[in-house]
Amino acid sequence: MANDPGESGSNQQDAAVDLETFQQLLDKLEGSKKRQQRQKSVEGRRDIYSQGLASMMSNF
Secondary structure, eight states, X not given: OOOOGGGGGGOTTOOOOOHHHHHHHHHHHHHHXXXXXXXXXXXXXXXHHHHHHHHHHHTO
């Protein structure tokens, strides 16, 4: 029997997770992605500020 993705319906080893557990994991993932995006934004603003400050100092 070949490992054909189309035959996964008959595979007894497929992972089974109930909907509530899946939703909890999805919520955690979304929260993590939001925190990462917020951190990236903060670091981006910090970089812009430091570049501007360095540019100002180079004029002196």
